[in-house]
Amino acid sequence: MTTAVLQTSSPAFTQLAPDNWKLAVVAGLGISIVACFALPPNLSFWVVGAMAVLVAMAFVVNAYRRHYYGGLLVSPAVAVLVVMNIFPLLWSLGLSFFAYQSSQQSIRFVGLANYVKLLTDDLKAPELWANLTNTAMFTMLTVSVQMLIGFLLAVLFAKQFPLRRYLLILVLTPMMLSVVAVGVFFSYYYDPTFGVISQVIKAWTGEQFILFSNKTGAVAGIVFADAWMWSPFVMLLVLAGLVSVPKYLYEAASIDRVGSWRRFWTITFPYIRGLLMLALLFRTIEAFKMADLIILLTKGGNDTMTISYHVIRIANEQNKTSEGAALSYLLLFVVIVLTNLYLYIANRRSQGN
Amino acid sequence: MASTKTIWERLGFRKASGVGEAGWSHTLFATFISFIYFLPVLIIIITSFKLQNDALSVPAKFFPTSFFGLIPDQYVFTPTLENFTSVFSRAYTNGGAVESTGFDRYFFNSIVIAGTSVLLALVIGTLAAYGFSRYPLKGNDTYLFVILTTRMLPAIVVIIPIILMFRIVGLSGSYLGIIFLYTAFNLPFTIWMMKSFFDELSLDVEDAARIDGSSELGVFFKVCLPQVVAGLAATFVFGLILTWNEFLFALLLTGADTRTVPVAMNQAVAGGGIGVLWGLLAAIETLFLIPVFLVTFFLQNHLLRGVTFGTVKR
Numbered sequence: 001m002t003t004a005v006l007q008t009s010s011p012a013f014t015q016l017a018p019d020n021w022k023l024a025v026v027a028g029l030g031i032s033i034v035a036c037f038a039l040p041p042n043l044s045f046w047v048v049g050a051m052a053v054l055v056a057m058a059f060v061v062n063a064y065r066r067h068y069y070g071g072l073l074v075s076p077a078v079a080v081l082v083v084m085n086i087f088p089l090l091w092s093l094g095l096s097f098f099a100y101q102s103s104q105q106s107i108r109f110v111g112l113a114n115y116v117k118l119l120t121d122d123l124k125a126p127e128l129w130a131n132l133t134n135t136a137m138f139t140m141l142t143v144s145v146q147m148l149i150g151f152l153l154a155v156l157f158a159k160q161f162p163l164r165r166y167l168l169i170l171v172l173t174p175m176m177l178s179v180v181a182v183g184v185f186f187s188y189y190y191d192p193t194f195g196v197i198s199q200v201i202k203a204w205t206g207e208q209f210i211l212f213s214n215k216t217g218a219v220a221g222i223v224f225a226d227a228w229m230w231s232p233f234v235m236l237l238v239l240a241g242l243v244s245v246p247k248y249l250y251e252a253a254s255i256d257r258v259g260s261w262r263r264f265w266t267i268t269f270p271y272i273r274g275l276l277m278l279a280l281l282f283r284t285i286e287a288f289k290m291a292d293l294i295i296l297l298t299k300g301g302n303d304t305m306t307i308s309y310h311v312i313r314i315a316n317e318q319n320k321t322s323e324g325a326a327l328s329y330l331l332l333f334v335v336i337v338l339t340n341l342y343l344y345i346a347n348r349r350s351q352g353n
Numbered sequence: 354m355a356s357t358k359t360i361w362e363r364l365g366f367r368k369a370s371g372v373g374e375a376g377w378s379h380t381l382f383a384t385f386i387s388f389i390y391f392l393p394v395l396i397i398i399i400t401s402f403k404l405q406n407d408a409l410s411v412p413a414k415f416f417p418t419s420f421f422g423l424i425p426d427q428y429v430f431t432p433t434l435e436n437f438t439s440v441f442s443r444a445y446t447n448g449g450a451v452e453s454t455g456f457d458r459y460f461f462n463s464i465v466i467a468g469t470s471v472l473l474a475l476v477i478g479t480l481a482a483y484g485f486s487r488y489p490l491k492g493n494d495t496y497l498f499v500i501l502t503t504r505m506l507p508a509i510v511v512i513i514p515i516i517l518m519f520r521i522v523g524l525s526g527s528y529l530g531i532i533f534l535y536t537a538f539n540l541p542f543t544i545w546m547m548k549s550f551f552d553e554l555s556l557d558v559e560d561a562a563r564i565d566g567s568s569e570l571g572v573f574f575k576v577c578l579p580q581v582v583a584g585l586a587a588t589f590v591f592g593l594i595l596t597w598n599e600f601l602f603a604l605l606l607t608g609a610d611t612r613t614v615p616v617a618m619n620q621a622v623a624g625g626g627i628g629v630l631w632g633l634l635a636a637i638e639t640l641f642l643i644p645v646f647l648v649t650f651f652l653q654n655h656l657l658r659g660v661t662f663g664t665v666k667r
Contacts, residue, residue, distance in 0.1 A: 045522050069569060073484025074496070076477045077540055084537030085503035088514035095513070156386060161379045169650050170391040176645045177394065178598040178615045181638040184622055184629060185397055194409045196396065203412075228393065233591075236656065240587065274549060282542065285505055292600060312509050321513055328510040335505045343498075 019065050024058035027051075052079075096326035101319045114326035128310070128327075132334075135306045138223065139287040145227040146283055147276075150234025157235070158242040175232040183296025186225040190297075218302040226293055230283060237279040241272030277346050281339070288335060307331055394642075401635035402432040408631040436636035456617060456637070463597065463613045464644065466528065470535035471592040475585065477536070478543030483573060485544065486551035497545070504541045508601045516605060526608025534602055539592045546591070550584030551577065586655030590648065597645050614641050 013022055028051035035047035056079060063072040096114055100107045118124055157168055174182075189196050192210045201209040211217045245268055253263045291308040298304045300313075311331070315324025399415065400408050407414055407430040414430040442453045485493060503511075515534065516525065524530030554577060562576045578585075603613045618637050622629050649656075 068488075070484045070488030070490045073480045073488065074490065077481035077500075077544060078496075080477060080533065080537050081500060081503060081540055084515070084534055085511065086499075088511045088518065089503065091514035091517075092510050153386075153390075156383055159379060161383065162377060163380050163384070165650075165653055167380075167383050167387040169646070169653060170387045170394075172649060173391060173394050173642070173646065176594050176597070176642055176649065177397075178618060178638060178641060179600060180615055180619050180622065181397065181634065181641075184634060185393065185638075188629075188631060189393065189396070194411050194413070196413050199411065199413055228390075236587070236591075240583075240656070278545065278549060281501075285501075288505070289508070308509075315509050315513065325510055325513070332502070332505060336502065339498075339501070339505070 019058060019062040021055065021058040021062045024055045028055045092325040093329060095322050096329055098322050100322040114323050115330065118323070118327055118330065128307075130303070131305050131307045131310045134304065135288060135290075135308070137219070138226075138290055138306060139284060141219070141223045142226045142230075142287050142290070143280065143283050145223060146231045146234050147280060149227060149231040150279070151238055151276075153231065153235040154238035154242055157239055172232045172236065174229050177229065179229075179292045180296065182225060182229050183293050186221070186293075187297055190221055212298060212302060215302045215304070218298050218304050222293055222297055222304060225297065226287075226290065230286070234279045234283065237275045238272055241275040242268065245271045281342065284342075285335070285339075288331075397635045398639050400631055401436050401639045402434070403430050403632050403635075404433055404435070405630060405632055407431075408635075436632040437640070439633060440636050440640060455612075456614070458610070459612055459614045459617045460640070462528075462607075462611050463615075463641075466531055466535065466611070466613060467593060467596040470532045471539055471589060471596055473532070473536045474539035474543050474592060475589055478540050478588075479547050479578075479585065481540075482544045482547035483551055483577065486548050497548070500541050500544055503537075512602065512605055519606065525606060526611060528611055531603070531606050531611060534606065535596050535599065538599070538602070539596060542595070543588050543592060546588045547581065547584060550581045554580055583655045586652040590652055590656060593648060594645060597641075 013020070016023070032044075032048045032051045035044040038044075039047065056075065060072060060075060063069070063075070097109065097111060098107050099110045099113070118128060153171060157164065157171070188194075190198065190211045192198050192208055197211070198209045211221050249267045250263070253267060258266070289308045290306055291312055294300060294304055294306060294309050295312075300309055307327075308331075311324050311328050314320045314327060399417070402417060403414070410430075412427060414428055416424050416429050417432040418424075419426065419429045440454065440456050442451050484490075485497060490496065519525035519530050522530075524533075559572050559576050562572050567575065598615055599613075600615045600619070603616045604619070607613060607616060614637070618634065618641070621637060622634055
């Protein structure tokens with residue numbers, strides 16, 4: 001028992017122990033600040049990095065000795081995410097308060113002007129709203145089609161039947177294709193003269209078929225390609241849930257002569273609810289960011305611009321870096337509100353049942 | 354009843370009996386659906402064996418042989434392997450010298466970068482998911498939500514600071530930079546996915562192991578991890594597929610030596626001059642599909658087994 005008592009008491013501030021994280025933080029900060037002023041930026045970065053590792057090590061040893069397993073296990077992931085995601089996100093948040101173009105050197109603090117300009121400018125605000133409604137429409141259409149097709153495919157493959165694993169891998173293949181190839185080849189299939197779909201329709205009706213001639217056709221083409229590519233993702237998650245239902249439940253239900261509709265809602269659905277929600281969440285997030293397929297298929301023509309493509313245009317093609325950052329924070333705000341709403345509903349549902 | 358095994362059962366086909374098993378009629382239906390679903394991919398694969406004028410012919414030529422005169426000649430093309438050789442080396446101008454396209458290098462890059470980063474994300478993410486699931490911190494849900502948030506912004510927003518950061522540090526165009534970036538890119542999904550698998554496990558088994566004198570490490574490695582092998586496989590496959598085909602980060606952050614196949618593919622599409630070289634693009638995509646197809650195929654049993662262990666479900 002003596003070791004347990006020793007482990008709970010933390011070392012004194014001046015003691016040079018591997019788990020003395022307070023000393024490590026102070027020393028690391030001090031050395032980092034000195035390095036930032038004394039050394040050129042590319043060298044000082046590595047010094048700061050080494051100090052961060054030192055502090056992290058102290059935290060890890062401290063957590064291990066005092067049985068803070070939660071922090072210990074989570075820390076590597078948090079470290080990677082902070083460096084590669086959180087820090088760049090904060091940087092671009094800061095950038096959204098400046099007037100900065102990546103093609104020029106000048107940088108100037110303008111406060112909320114970027115946001116105000118985006119929301120109230122006579123030219124930009126209507127465009128923003130049009131793009132937002134387009135994005136909402138694409139998200140709703142693609143996600144609902146994907147959930148439906150993915151669910152039906154999962155039901156098809158939930159049973160055990162001959163050749164199942166070979167057929168399943170065929171259905172999973174679209175997901176493994178590169179977006180570049182999918183976009184380019186769907187524009188090949190949709191092509192008015194040598195495209196497969198147009199040829200079939202021309203042989204049927206006798207008229208040349210141009211899918212991208214109006215908005216409905218363009219939206220249908222994009223939604224079809226996206227839904228085709230990502231329905232297998234939903235299918236795989238739902239399938240994992242479906243095969244996890246213990247068979248004795250079905251056997252018991254068949255003895256009790258429960259109808260197939262009620263059997264689905266009372267036995268199957270509780271097992272797939274969580275995975276269905278996960279699929280819905282991740283597909284919605286991805287659909288909200290949809291840009292690459294639209295760039296490859298319509299280039300935003302026929303009123304198919306989405307907000308994400310709009311950000312890429314502003315930030316990359318027009319080099320208005322800070323304006324793009326401001327716009328994407330408006331977008332993030334919308335997404336966070338929606339996700340919170342979703343999590344709230346999901347939690348209330350699971351508590352209600 | 355041991356002698357009732359038919360030749361079909363020996364070949365791996367289960368006998369159609371009992372709950373949840375269907376017979377050949379179901380197979381027929383599923384084959385029909387799967388074939389329709391697979392058709393666009395099949396056309397890509399067929400196109401990879403076509404010359405440019407066959408790929409653009411009207412009516413479309415679908416069949417590599419006429420099946421002994423069964424198919425009319427206008428639907429038949431002569432298959433060629435020229436596209437596959439010109440993926441790796443071809444003459445860029447008409448009648449010019451045959452040059453290496455560097456695609457062997459790009460394939461190597463894709464395998465190294467995607468493989469390393471997905472494995473790294475799997476190790477780090479599984480540890481974190483176990484932590485979030487078993488030792489909840491204060492404000493656990495907030496941490497999970499913030500982690501999810503990092504996936505919500507369009508990639509273009511994060512990428513500008515990362516480009517600047519990499520340039521200062523000297524990581525731009527190196528393997529290390531892009532591998533770390535992809536690790537971070539995969540972490541949110543890995544953590545959420547693995548957490549949902551760990552949450553499904555029964556705590557009773559773990560407590561029993563603890564009472565029997567197992568250490569915390571033993572509980573993790575010997576009790577929990579074997580139960581989520583299916584989850585690990587599923588997460589690995591999803592991560593691999595997403596990373597394998599990632600385009601925007603690779604376009605902006607890889608140099609000439611570390612370029613991945615999607616970026617090179619895009620350049621092959623754009624740099625045609627006389628329109629897209631359909632056969633060549635199809636050949637690149639077909640070759641690019643093979644590794645991830647094989648990995649998915651061999652991990653498929655784990656994918657399907659899913660979470661079937663749930664015996665003492667909470």
